[in-house]
Amino acid sequence: MLPDVIVVGAGIVGAAVAEALAVAGCRVRVLESAWPGSGSTGAAMGHLLVLDDSEAQWRLTRLSRDLWDARADQWGAALEWESCGTVWVAADGEELELARRRGAWFAERGVASELLDQVALRAAEPNLAAGLAGGLRVPGDSVIYPPAAVRLLLEGAVRHGATIAAGTPVKRAGGGWVELTNGDRLPAGAVIIAAGLATPELLATPVEGLALIPKKGHLAITDRYPGWLRHQLVELSYLKSAHGSAPSSVAFNVQPRATGQILIGSSRQLDTLDPTVEPATLSRMLARAATYLPRLETLTILRTWVGFRPATPDNLPLIGPVPGQPRLWLATGHEGIGVATALGTAALIRASVLGEAPPLDPTPYAVDRVVGWMAHA
Amino acid sequence: MPEMVRLVVDGLELQVPAGITVAAALLNRRLVARRSVGGEPRAPLCGMGSCFECRATVDGRPHTRTCMVRVRNGLDVRTDD
Ligand SMILES: Cc1cc2nc3c(=O)[nH]c(=O)nc-3n(C[C@H](O)[C@H](O)[C@H](O)COP(=O)(O)OP(=O)(O)OC[C@H]3O[C@@H](n4cnc5c(N)ncnc54)[C@H](O)[C@@H]3O)c2cc1C
Numbered sequence: 001m002l003p004d005v006i007v008v009g010a011g012i013v014g015a016a017v018a019e020a021l022a023v024a025g026c027r028v029r030v031l032e033s034a035w036p037g038s039g040s041t042g043a044a045m046g047h048l049l050v051l052d053d054s055e056a057q058w059r060l061t062r063l064s065r066d067l068w069d070a071r072a073d074q075w076g077a078a079l080e081w082e083s084c085g086t087v088w089v090a091a092d093g094e095e096l097e098l099a100r101r102r103g104a105w106f107a108e109r110g111v112a113s114e115l116l117d118q119v120a121l122r123a124a125e126p127n128l129a130a131g132l133a134g135g136l137r138v139p140g141d142s143v144i145y146p147p148a149a150v151r152l153l154l155e156g157a158v159r160h161g162a163t164i165a166a167g168t169p170v171k172r173a174g175g176g177w178v179e180l181t182n183g184d185r186l187p188a189g190a191v192i193i194a195a196g197l198a199t200p201e202l203l204a205t206p207v208e209g210l211a212l213i214p215k216k217g218h219l220a221i222t223d224r225y226p227g228w229l230r231h232q233l234v235e236l237s238y239l240k241s242a243h244g245s246a247p248s249s250v251a252f253n254v255q256p257r258a259t260g261q262i263l264i265g266s267s268r269q270l271d272t273l274d275p276t277v278e279p280a281t282l283s284r285m286l287a288r289a290a291t292y293l294p295r296l297e298t299l300t301i302l303r304t305w306v307g308f309r310p311a312t313p314d315n316l317p318l319i320g321p322v323p324g325q326p327r328l329w330l331a332t333g334h335e336g337i338g339v340a341t342a343l344g345t346a347a348l349i350r351a352s353v354l355g356e357a358p359p360l361d362p363t364p365y366a367v368d369r370v371v372g373w374m375a376h377a
Numbered sequence: 378m379p380e381m382v383r384l385v386v387d388g389l390e391l392q393v394p395a396g397i398t399v400a401a402a403l404l405n406r407r408l409v410a411r412r413s414v415g416g417e418p419r420a421p422l423c424g425m426g427s428c429f430e431c432r433a434t435v436d437g438r439p440h441t442r443t444c445m446v447r448v449r450n451g452l453d454v455r456t457d458d
């Protein structure tokens with residue numbers, strides 16, 4: 001018999017998990033403290049990409065990109081889907097060599113990419129600064145609007161019988177039960193906590209070592225300049241910034257939106273919970289972007305905001321059952337790629353909850369690995 | 378007769394009085410400056426640079442507030458229409 005399921009949190013991860021389990025036939029209830037997409041998801045860029053940082057990250061991003069692609073025809077317009085591809089921009093010869101190696105690595109694994117020299121890079125993106133060495137174009141990467149994805153996934157879940165309770169904070173949860181802040185205790189055959197950064201504090205029985213690190217990020221969005229930018233552009237040294245332990249870093253990462261707007265990122269700060277835009281960090285981030293796109297300075301910025309990425313010490317998400325606590329799963333810790341990897345995460349959770357064959361080896365994402373994290377932190 | 382200058386709006390030459398703003402020139406001719414995301418026509422409102430409703434591409438520069446630019450001979454204005 002299929003278990004009744006409670007999903008805690010309606011970010012992109014909770015929404016994808018709820019949809020997958022509802023489609024599988026489970027009776028699903030989603031409990032969200034505020035409103036769907038109100039956490040990290042609502043602040044995010046919607047870059048759908050494959051990443052080669054580790055074999056485990058590669059497999060999850062690859063599976064998820066395929067799963068998103070399968071939705072493109074049906075949902076494309078509603079998701080503000082842009083098949084713009086990524087260009088990893090190489091500033092100098094050393095970075096171009098990194099690009100070449102990344103391309104070769106992709107090719108071995110059957111993902112198309114194209115090495116761009118200096119001239120080809122400028123042809124691909126005329127607004128880039130002269131003198132950049134080149135880049136790697138990954139044509140299969142895309143861009144979506146994350147809040148729209150949350151809405152579509154939850155609508156899909158509801159069509160398969162799920163109920164969504166917004167404004168319903170969970171106080172704590174354990175194997176097969178959830179307690180609301182109003183005191184109600186709800187039983188379930190399977191509880192999946194996808195509450196982003198709040199996940200560790202919701203566990204009635206703590207998981208030793210479990211820690212999520214909030215990585216603050218700034219974004220800015222411009223007015224509409226259709227055609228100004230054609231690809232998501234990311235500097236090749238991006239992962240250095242993304243996974244580094246420096247308390248504060250900025251990297252060039254810009255995204256063309258379906259509206260013609262340009263979304264400008266990105267910053268990472270490890271040492272703050274301040275939810276406000278910091279002019280100093282924002283300026284550093286924009287200055288970094290302007291070294292790659294000098295004419296960015298002629299564009300009008302309409303809005304700036306921040307979000308917090310739920311990161312783990314080893315840069316991999318936590319997806320799977322909680323050891324020693326039957327009927328309890330976690331799905332969180334996706335740092336800066338939770339949108340990109342939401343569908344693969346949902347497929348892994350579905351397989352684990354229903355006892356089906358997993359779509360890929362779940363071990364690298366397993367919750368039991370947090371035992372070593374205390375020492376790490 | 379005020380002195381006149383020649384403005385080019387969407388490829389059409391207009392003779393307009395010297396000294397006025399591009400926004401005023403558009404308003405005199407009942408021309409739309411921009412269209413909203415939903416496609417509604419928009420025209421200058423505040424005349425002092427704060428509402429952004431008068432934006433057009435001026436000499437190749439998108440989203441220029443036309444109420445902040447004085448007409449000049451040969452100035453090229455592109456509206457969303
Ligand atoms: C600036 C920035 C740019 C980013 N760009 C990208 C990108 O381009 N591509 C990409 O893939 N990812 C990107 N990310 C990362 C992405 O935003 C996250 O990885 C992803 O949103 C995590 O989703 P989630 O569902 O786990 O968390 P969340 O979206 O935070 O969802 C958790 C939900 O749980 C709810 N909740 C919390 N506590 C409780 C409780 N007690 N009871 C009930 N509900 C609760 C919250 O209200 C929230 O809605 C970016 C992030 C930032 C900050």
Ligand code: FES
Binds near residue numbers: 429
């Ligand atoms: S009319 Fe308001 S900004 Fe120009």
